[in-house]
Amino acid sequence: MGASLAWHLVQRGVRDVLLLDRAPGPGAGSTGRATGGFRLQYDTAANVRLSVRSREKLLAFAEEVGGDPEYQPFGYLFVARREEDLVLLRQAQAVQHGAGAPWPREVSAAEVLELNPALVPDGIIGGVFSPVDGFIRPMGIASGYLEGALRHGARIEWGVEATGLVRDGARVTGVETAAGRVGARVVVNAAGPWAGRFAARAGIELPVRPVRRQVAATVPTGVLPASMPMTAYVEDGFHTRVRDGRILWLWPHEVGVEESDDPTWRDDWVPKVMELARARLPEAARVPVDPAACHCGLYEMSPDRHAILGEAPGAPGLFLINGSSGHGVMHSPALGEALAAMIIGEPPPLDVDAFRPTRFAEGRPNVGTGLL
DSSP states (O other): OHHHHHHHHHHTTOOOOEEEESSSSTTSSSGGGOOOEEOOOOSSHHHHHHHHHHHHHHHTHHHHTOSOOOOBOOOEEEEESSHHHHHHHHHHHHHHHHTTOOOOEEEEHHHHHHHOTTSOOTTOOEEEEETTOEEOOHHHHHHHHHHHHHHTTOEEEETOOEEEEEEETTEEEEEEETTEEEEOSOEEEOOGGGHHHHHHHTTOOOOOEEEEEEEEEBSSOOSSOTTOOEEEETTTOOEEEEETTEEEEEOSOOSSOOBOSOOOOOGGGHHHHHHHHHHHSHHHHTSOBOGGGOEEEEEEEOTTSSOEEEEOTTOTTEEEEEOOTTOHHHHHHHHHHHHHHHHTTOOOSSOOGGGOGGGTTTTOOOOOOSOO
16 A cells, blocks of 8 residues: 555655655565455446456556556456345445446356356356456565655655654644654555554554454365466355465364454465365365465455545544455555545545445444445
8 A cells, every 4th residue: 555655646646755664675564465456346436437447557557656466357257156146246245337337247056167167066056257356466566666766755664663653733844763853744654554543543444454364275186277267155254266386275263263463374264265165166176285385465354345545533644544354465557556645735536435434423433334
């Protein structure tokens, strides 16, 4: 988020841009641990529009920014085994089509198995497939934006943690760091899973919490093709893809408490995810899991699972780009572009009112159809 915003700011002529990162280098937070999925199949128009705009920017990334986001449109296949799941998919598809994403289409049970022959057919009644969904390389996007911003005059200081905000009355005028105070006309909280805790230190309520998500990876294998679509079961969120010659097993549930800022891998989660894998892709599930390739990362969850974007209420001079709830890498092109426009006083290129920070206090969170 910080790299995208920095690049979009310098593209608009802002030259005095400084990024602070407590890590020693790029990718040490959530981005370096992201799975790298990209989809337009959301259940709210706001998120669909973000994906549509981000896809446009990913297609132009090499020319406009430099670098390679490795956008591979191998598709997302949502699988339904219950009638209520199919209803959810149809409702979400209507939202997607209405928000400028015509590509997702309903598929029959036979078509599901054509798209992914590795699946056990028992119980599958249909699904939805989008051929423009697929995969991206998170660090390719982050590095491209960061290097592009630095080429145009932005600066970054590694190993410098922002510990608090400097205020003149209500207005935010800088940040406190372990290395000293940094003054600024505008401060942006792009602290990912730690954004809520950073804001709280300055007495600002920002409802963003860290949630653990684990990824089990197999040893290198050719059992499943690299072009296999991301395959997700609506009923419980179990999903799988191939990356760098390994099968990734994913299931958004954990044994024990999810809310934590500790990204340490826990192997007590593996038996359950592999139970699901054996029941649904049995041949692939025979490939051994490689403990050294497994990892854990953090989502930055907002209460309605949508980004929080704009100036912080009661804190002029502080802007927020937080709470993307697991969608941050794929939406960073659109969100960085939109916030850069807002900071310099221009209208954003897409409607971002649904992401306004005041919506929770107003009692108007985003409400979707119930899809993942």
